[in-house]
Amino acid sequence: MPEQTESAPLLELSKCEQIFRTKRGDVRAVAGVDLEVRPGKVLCLVGESGCGKTTTARAAAGLTRPTAGWVRYKGEDVNTMDSASRQAFREAVQYIHQDPYASLNPVRTVYSTVTAGLRRHKLVKTRTEARAKAAELLELVDLTPAESYLDKYPHQLSGGQRQRVAIARALAMGPQVLIADESTSMLDVSIRVSLLNTLGRLRDDLDVGFLFITHDLAVAKYFAWDGEIAVMYLGEIVEQGPTPQIINDPQHPYTKALISAVCEPDPRLAREKKTVRLRSSEIPSLTALPSGCTFHPRCPLFEPGLCDASAPPLSLINGDARRLACHVVARDHGPARAGAN
Known part of the structure; x- marks a missing residue:
C-alpha cells in the first residue's frame, strides 16, 4: 500500500x-x-x-x-x-x-447576526434566501426547529444557545x-x-x-x-x-502539574493519583522573567547551574513524537533533534 x-x-x-x-x-x-x-x-x-x-x-x-x-x-x-x-x-x-x-x-436578532456576513458580501440575494440559509446554519449547530430561533434576541437565549448562534455565525x-x-x-x-x-x-x-x-x-x-x-x-x-x-505520559514537569490538578471523579483513582508539588505557587512577573528556563523557580526538577543558566530548546524526544523544552528530561532521554517539527 x-x-x-x-x-x-x-x-x-x-x-x-x-x-x-x-x-x-x-x-x-x-x-x-x-x-x-x-x-x-x-x-x-x-x-x-x-x-x-x-x-x-x-x-x-x-x-x-x-x-x-x-x-x-x-x-x-x-x-x-x-x-x-x-x-x-x-x-x-x-x-x-x-x-x-x-x-x-444585543439589539440584533439571531437571523441578523447569523446572516450579517452573508449580506455584507452579497452571498445571498433576497431576504427569503437569507432566512433559508440562516435556518440551515442553525440546524447545523443543533438549534432546532430553526424557525423558533430566527427572530429571537440574545437575551431570550440560554448561554449554550448563544454560543451555538456564535458558532453558526462563524460557519456562515x-x-x-x-x-x-x-x-x-x-x-x-x-x-x-x-x-x-x-x-x-x-x-x-x-x-x-x-x-x-x-x-x-x-x-x-x-x-x-x-x-x-x-x-x-x-x-x-x-x-x-x-x-x-x-x-497518559506527560514528560514536562509543568504538564504533569496541570494533569495532577484535574479532578478525578472516581474516589479510588483519586486516592491513587500522584500529586505534583511545585517549589512555588507564584507565577513570575512578565516584566521580570527568570533567567534560563522560565519555569525553574517553580520546577520540582530544578538543578542549579543548569535550569537557571540557559533556556531549553523545544526538541524532539528520541523515540517519541513529541517536542519538549526541559534540560533535565531531555538529558535523561539522551540527545534529541532541536527545533524539529
Whole structure:
C-alpha cells in the first residue's frame, strides 16, 4: 500500500512573538511560538490563565500583528497579502469568542447576526434566501426547529444557545479553520459536552481544522484525542505532541502539574493519583522573567547551574513524537533533534 502523507497545514505560526510596551516594562506575551493547524485536525493550546493563549489565537486569526515572526495561511504570509487574499483569509479563518453573553449584539436578532456576513458580501440575494440559509446554519449547530430561533434576541437565549448562534455565525462564511477561544468554559458541564460533540461533528463532516484554546486538560482530552496538545507557559510552548501521549505520559514537569490538578471523579483513582508539588505557587512577573528556563523557580526538577543558566530548546524526544523544552528530561532521554517539527 502507498504510504499516506500528512496534509499540508492550513494555518502556520512560525517564531511568532508578541511584545507589549508598558510603563512597567516590556511584556513578552508570546515568545517564538511555532504551531500548525491542519484540515480536519484539532490542535489544543493549553495553559494557565495569562500564559498567552488568547494573544496567540488573536495573532493566528489576523486580529493583531505579531511583533516578530510569521502567520501563514496556505503558505502565504498574512501580513503581506494583497486585498483579495486577505479577504479570502478573513473568510476562511473564523473566531469563536469565550463569552457568549458579550460576543453577540444585543439589539440584533439571531437571523441578523447569523446572516450579517452573508449580506455584507452579497452571498445571498433576497431576504427569503437569507432566512433559508440562516435556518440551515442553525440546524447545523443543533438549534432546532430553526424557525423558533430566527427572530429571537440574545437575551431570550440560554448561554449554550448563544454560543451555538456564535458558532453558526462563524460557519456562515464556509471557514476552513475555526479558532475557539475557551468557547465552552462559561457553560455548564452537560451543555459543554453537548457543544463539544457538535464541534466534533462539524470537524469531521466539514473537514474544518481547529485551534482550540482551553485551560482545562479534561476538555482537551475529550475534544482533541485524535489531535495534538501544545502546553504553553509564560508565552512559550514547553511540550507538544499527540494527545494520548501528553495525557497518559506527560514528560514536562509543568504538564504533569496541570494533569495532577484535574479532578478525578472516581474516589479510588483519586486516592491513587500522584500529586505534583511545585517549589512555588507564584507565577513570575512578565516584566521580570527568570533567567534560563522560565519555569525553574517553580520546577520540582530544578538543578542549579543548569535550569537557571540557559533556556531549553523545544526538541524532539528520541523515540517519541513529541517536542519538549526541559534540560533535565531531555538529558535523561539522551540527545534529541532541536527545533524539529
